[in-house]
Amino acid sequence: MKAKRIISAVMAAALALTCAVSCSGSKDNTSSSTAESAASESGGQSGQSDQVMEIRDISSAELVKEMKIGWNLGNTMDATGSSGVEAETSWQPDKTTEAMMKLLSDTGFNVLRLPVSWGDHVDEDFNIDEAWMARVHEIVDYGINNGLFVILDTHHEEWYFPKEEQKEQDIEHIKKLWSQIAEEFKNYDEHLIFEGLNEPRCRNTPMEWTGGDDTSRAIVAEYAQAFYETVRASGGNNEKRHLMLTGYAASSNRNCLEAVWLPENDDKVIVSVHGYLPYSLCLDTQGTDKWDPNNTSEIDNLFNNLDELFLSKNIPVIIGEFGSVNKDNLDDRLAALEYYVGKGVEYGVPMIWWDNNATVGNGENFGLMDRSLIPEWKFPELVDKMVELTNK
Numbered sequence: 152m153k154a155k156r157i158i159s160a161v162m163a164a165a166l167a168l169t170c171a172v173s174c175s176g177s178k179d180n181t182s183s184s185t186a187e188s189a190a191s192e193s194g195g196q197s198g199q200s201d202q203v204m205e206i207r208d209i210s211s212a213e214l215v216k217e218m219k220i221g222w223n224l225g226n227t228m229d230a231t232g233s234s235g236v237e238a239e240t241s242w243q244p245d246k247t248t249e250a251m252m253k254l255l256s257d258t259g260f261n262v263l264r265l266p267v268s269w270g271d272h273v274d275e276d277f278n279i280d281e282a283w284m285a286r287v288h289e290i291v292d293y294g295i296n297n298g299l300f301v302i303l304d305t306h307h308e309e310w311y312f313p314k315e316e317q318k319e320q321d322i323e324h325i326k327k328l329w330s331q332i333a334e335e336f337k338n339y340d341e342h343l344i345f346e347g348l349n350e351p352r353c354r355n356t357p358m359e360w361t362g363g364d365d366t367s368r369a370i371v372a373e374y375a376q377a378f379y380e381t382v383r384a385s386g387g388n389n390e391k392r393h394l395m396l397t398g399y400a401a402s403s404n405r406n407c408l409e410a411v412w413l414p415e416n417d418d419k420v421i422v423s424v425h426g427y428l429p430y431s432l433c434l435d436t437q438g439t440d441k442w443d444p445n446n447t448s449e450i451d452n453l454f455n456n457l458d459e460l461f462l463s464k465n466i467p468v469i470i471g472e473f474g475s476v477n478k479d480n481l482d483d484r485l486a487a488l489e490y491y492v493g494k495g496v497e498y499g500v501p502m503i504w505w506d507n508n509a510t511v512g513n514g515e516n517f518g519l520m521d522r523s524l525i526p527e528w529k530f531p532e533l534v535d536k537m538v539e540l541t542n543k
Contacts, residue, residue: 204340206388210418214341214393215467218300220492220541221262221503222255223472225517228287229266229306236286238271243508245522249293254526256297259538263294264471264503266306266349269328277327284335295342302395302471302503303332304346313351313363313370313399322377329381337387346395346423346471347378362404371399372412379414395469397423403453408460422461425472426453427505432487433475436513440478442486450491454498462498470495470502477516477530485536492540504537 230242240246255263265287272283287303294301305328311321329347336343351371352359358367375396382389398411403426411422428449431438457468473491475484495502510518510529519534521527528534 203338204388206340206391208391209341210465211393211421212418212465212467215421215469215501216499217261218469218501219259219261220537221264221300221302221501222260222519223264223266223503223505224251224290225266225505225507226509227266228290229268231268231271231307231309234271234280236282238268238283239286243522245508247290247293247522248526249297250524251520251522251526252293252297252299254520254528255294256299258528258534259542261299262302262501262503263299264302264304264346265290265294266304268307269305270308270310273328277324279328279331284331288335291336291339291343295339300342300344302344302346302469303336304349304395305329306349308349309354311348311351311374313353313367313374315366315370318370318373322373325374325377326381329378330385333382333385333389333392337385337389339388341391341393344393344395344421345378345382346397347382348374348397350401350425351397352400360400360402362402362406363399368399368407368410371397372410375412376414379412379420391419393419393421395421395423395471397471401425401471403428403456405456408456413466418465420466422457422466422468423471424453424457424468426450426470427473427475428453428491429487432483433473434515436476436478436515440480440483442483442490444486444490447490450494454494454500457500458498462500468500470500472505473502474505474517477510477518481530481532484530485532488533488536489540492537496540496543501541 224247226242227239227247230238233241252263267287269279272280291301291303310324311317325347329345332345348371351374353363353367358364363371379394379396382392382394396411396413398407400407401424403424408424413420413422427434429446430449432440432442461468475487477484492502504519505517506519507515507517508520508522509516519528519530521529
């Protein structure tokens with residue numbers, strides 16, 4: 152893989168230089184001219200293409216078999232607290248480039264999950280800012296043009312909260328938001344997947360991360376149904392679009408998995424779950440930095456539940472977020488990754504690493520990619536292991 156990384160770096164440099172020449176003067180994306188330019192080039196509003204791609208009529212179970220290993224563009228388009236396209240770099244310093252997607256593809260990854268927060272980029276009627284939609288569209292195309300499956304979601308949204316008094320308004324907004332996203336991308340083929348909600352939960356309450364209760368889990372199911380029905384009714388290729396549906400907090404808690412809403416007689420849906428396992432090693436910054444090969448119960452229980460509830464019924468699953476915090480414990484991270492991703496391969500469950508572009512300090516340092524001008528891997532050992540396990 153070392154030689155491939157060198158070749159990729161050279162090509163990335165050429166790509167970056169080409170962009171520097173052809174995109175001169177376009178660094179400031181804050182005006183609506185970005186959307187107008189994208190629309191002009193593609194023949195549609197906010198960069199929407201008029202060209203209808205042919206979408207294969209295959210089940211999600213078949214599609215997921217083509218997916219190997221994935222990577223999240225975290226802390227980027229999902230940043231909150233800022234409006235305008237400059238929000239892309241409000242949580243981390245690097246603007247997304249096509250060279251990053253080429254590195255993913257050249258390395259052996261074939262899935263990009265693109266987390267996007269929309270709440271700071273809509274007006275009071277939930278109309279999406281054209282410049283923001285255009286930038287999202289541009290990054291989607293970076294992935295598609297480099298042979299990646301792209302999962303587009305709604306992320307870090309603070310406007311929905313699964314409780315009775317807010318439910319109807321939330322459902323109205325979910326429908327309005329997804330009708331616009333579905334329209335924007337209705338001509339794309341099966342390589343673009345929609346994920347309706349990311350970790351919907353009762354934020355800042357005692358049950359935020361403990362699985363919720365019957366009421367909140369049921370409301371999350373109603374949210375999922377609203378997303379599903381909106382996309383399916385939106386025309387174009389969305390009748391056959393593969394859709395990811397999640398339960399409360401995308402939790403691996405058995406109660407949450409049992410409450411995931413799934414439509415009847417539709418084989419183009421995928422269950423989404425998140426799992427940073429084992430928790431003490433992989434997510435708890437105050438936890439252990441050691442992998443214990445004799446204590447794999449968290450991982451084993453997850454896959455046993457997924458198999459019983461979904462996989463055995465030919466309902467595919469994607470672990471949309473996983474990873475391990477850097478605690479200067481590379482060998483233990485490698486050992487945990489080998490067991491966890493190995494289980495994913497065994498059960499046919501693709502896994503997508505959460506990369507928040509952070510590697511140092513005392514926080515959740517999940518970063519793998521150096522996103523600078525010539526992108527490269529900061530922990531090639533982890534990347535090599537993932538690719539080795541999933542590209543057999």
